[in-house]
Amino acid sequence: MPPTAPAGKRTGRPPRTSRAEILSSARRLIDRDGWEKLTIRRLAAETGVGATTLYHHIRDKEDLLVQLLNHHVEQLERPPMPADPRERIVLAATAMHDALAGWPWAAEVLTTDGFVGLLDESALWMVDAILSGAADLGCTQEQGVDLFRSVWYYTVGEILVRARTRRREAEGDLPQFRWEFDAAQVPHLAAVGRRWHELAVRDTYPHGLRVFVDGLLAGAGPTAPLGGG
Amino acid sequence: MPPTAPAGKRTGRPPRTSRAEILSSARRLIDRDGWEKLTIRRLAAETGVGATTLYHHIRDKEDLLVQLLNHHVEQLERPPMPADPRERIVLAATAMHDALAGWPWAAEVLTTDGFVGLLDESALWMVDAILSGAADLGCTQEQGVDLFRSVWYYTVGEILVRARTRRREAEGDLPQFRWEFDAAQVPHLAAVGRRWHELAVRDTYPHGLRVFVDGLLAGAGPTAPLGGG
DNA sequence: TCGCCTTTAGGAACATGTTCCGAAAGTAGC
DNA sequence: GCTACTTTCGGAACATGTTCCTAAAGGCGA
Numbered sequence: 001m002p003p004t005a006p007a008g009k010r011t012g013r014p015p016r017t018s019r020a021e022i023l024s025s026a027r028r029l030i031d032r033d034g035w036e037k038l039t040i041r042r043l044a045a046e047t048g049v050g051a052t053t054l055y056h057h058i059r060d061k062e063d064l065l066v067q068l069l070n071h072h073v074e075q076l077e078r079p080p081m082p083a084d085p086r087e088r089i090v091l092a093a094t095a096m097h098d099a100l101a102g103w104p105w106a107a108e109v110l111t112t113d114g115f116v117g118l119l120d121e122s123a124l125w126m127v128d129a130i131l132s133g134a135a136d137l138g139c140t141q142e143q144g145v146d147l148f149r150s151v152w153y154y155t156v157g158e159i160l161v162r163a164r165t166r167r168r169e170a171e172g173d174l175p176q177f178r179w180e181f182d183a184a185q186v187p188h189l190a191a192v193g194r195r196w197h198e199l200a201v202r203d204t205y206p207h208g209l210r211v212f213v214d215g216l217l218a219g220a221g222p223t224a225p226l227g228g229g
Numbered sequence: 230m231p232p233t234a235p236a237g238k239r240t241g242r243p244p245r246t247s248r249a250e251i252l253s254s255a256r257r258l259i260d261r262d263g264w265e266k267l268t269i270r271r272l273a274a275e276t277g278v279g280a281t282t283l284y285h286h287i288r289d290k291e292d293l294l295v296q297l298l299n300h301h302v303e304q305l306e307r308p309p310m311p312a313d314p315r316e317r318i319v320l321a322a323t324a325m326h327d328a329l330a331g332w333p334w335a336a337e338v339l340t341t342d343g344f345v346g347l348l349d350e351s352a353l354w355m356v357d358a359i360l361s362g363a364a365d366l367g368c369t370q371e372q373g374v375d376l377f378r379s380v381w382y383y384t385v386g387e388i389l390v391r392a393r394t395r396r397r398e399a400e401g402d403l404p405q406f407r408w409e410f411d412a413a414q415v416p417h418l419a420a421v422g423r424r425w426h427e428l429a430v431r432d433t434y435p436h437g438l439r440v441f442v443d444g445l446l447a448g449a450g451p452t453a454p455l456g457g458g
Numbered sequence: 459t460c461g462c463c464t465t466t467a468g469g470a471a472c473a474t475g476t477t478c479c480g481a482a483a484g485t486a487g488c
Numbered sequence: 489g490c491t492a493c494t495t496t497c498g499g500a501a502c503a504t505g506t507t508c509c510t511a512a513a514g515g516c517g518a
Contacts, residue, residue, distance in 0.1 A: 204375050268473080
């Protein structure tokens with residue numbers, strides 16, 4: 001990795017590419033072939049350099065993906081924030097969800113407590129909106145962070161599960177599942193049986209989110225701790 | 230893959246190993262070195278065969294992991310089910326969570342809508358308990374499945390995030406995060422700053438689960454649809 | 459111009475899961 | 489015993505992300 005060259009004289013072999021150029025190659029590649037096709041070697045070819053050369057400009061693939069996500073979120077239209085704190089939280093969480101839903105690899109990268117430490121401020125207004133909503137409703141900082149994390153778990157889980165389900169379906173992988181269950185052992189599941197998938201197509205994220213936020217906030221406030229201890 | 234030999238005469242080259250033997254090698258390997266060390270080649274060595282031979286007994290690594298998970302869940306002590314439907318749901322979800330928490334690869338494998346189609350009945354009593362609780366509270370099948378899925382998203386998200394966070398910490402990867410934020414752009418986040426991790430150590434899963442279940446059920450019943458459409 | 463130093467380039471190599479295909483090792487029929 | 493058939497074995501090979509290390513290419517001082 002280049003030592004974040006400040007300016008002025010340059011010595012040594014001239015770079016054949018740059019971080020910015022690599023990122024733009026990556027965006028081009030994703031736009032053209034989809035993000036599943038984004039491999040290091042392909043990206044190197046698209047950039048016009050050798051594969052290992054990329055590693056002098058990006059730390060690793062995750063670094064690359066985080067930068068791409070930053071760029072993606074920056075380009076999102078930023079909706080006006082509702083004055084009502086609760087609505088603000090729901091809206092911000094939904095925006096977070098939607099921003100990631102089409103970019104499952106982004107959710108994959110951000111599957112980390114404190115992923116906020118990876119992103120630029122320009123991509124963090126959603127997080128800030130949630131924290132601000134919680135604060136306006138009387139939550140302490142601790143409670144705000146707890147609320148955010150719970151919402152984040154739900155969101156990231158939904159995205160990862162749905163993304164993987166879609167991929168499985170695309171690969172025609174479902175037939176291998178078994179959908180006949182022994183009613184003696186699992187009567188309710190057996191009653192559902194192969195209707196499971198038919199029943200599981202609805203988008204329950206928005207409703208679940210609302211329930212979650214309402215519930216988490218119902219017990220909040222200066223006197224009632226949000227979480228356990 | 231062997232054609233699930235029914236019985237009787239055997240012809241052809243005699244097998245050097247079997248599915249059961251591979252599974253038990255895998256368990257031994259995991260017990261000894263941890264599941265991160267479970268690779269195909271290592272497993273083959275432990276079993277005493279060539280690497281590619283495994284593929285005549287297991288479909289792929291995911292197949293292997295699912296079988297291991299089945300075995301793991303089978304060995305869990307099955308707690309008595311509370312008569313109260315709501316408590317039953319919470320207990321079953323918690324059991325599901327705890328069963329997976331120490332086996333993050335299992336959550337990885339089960340990140341799929343309808344993962345229940347992968348497991349044996351003996352590993353599905355938790356799912357059935359949740360469906361039964363929902364039914365007892367007046368939910369339709371649709372609502373029960375919706376409730377299960379929402380709880381599942383939350384659960385799987387929590388597990389994946391925590392597992393990945395732990396791995397990151399183990400690799401000493403956190404320092405690369407940035408924890409100074411521009412207060413002008415994200416005031417609340419900036420106020421939290423590097424206290425984020427300090428605040429994020431609490432286990433909020435149980436409380437969040439309760440909130441979630443209560444909230445989802447509050448709007449349930451024969452007349453009030455649980456989800457959107 | 460010649461050599462030194464700095465910086466970048468990228469081939470070789472490794473570990474991962476996985477597929478292909480020819481070789482190996484049995485039974486069955488003659 | 490010989491041939492055919494069937495089943496399993498496993499090395500070679502591929503794509504993936506990634507590290508190591510040597511070569512290349514420029515500026516700078518003599």
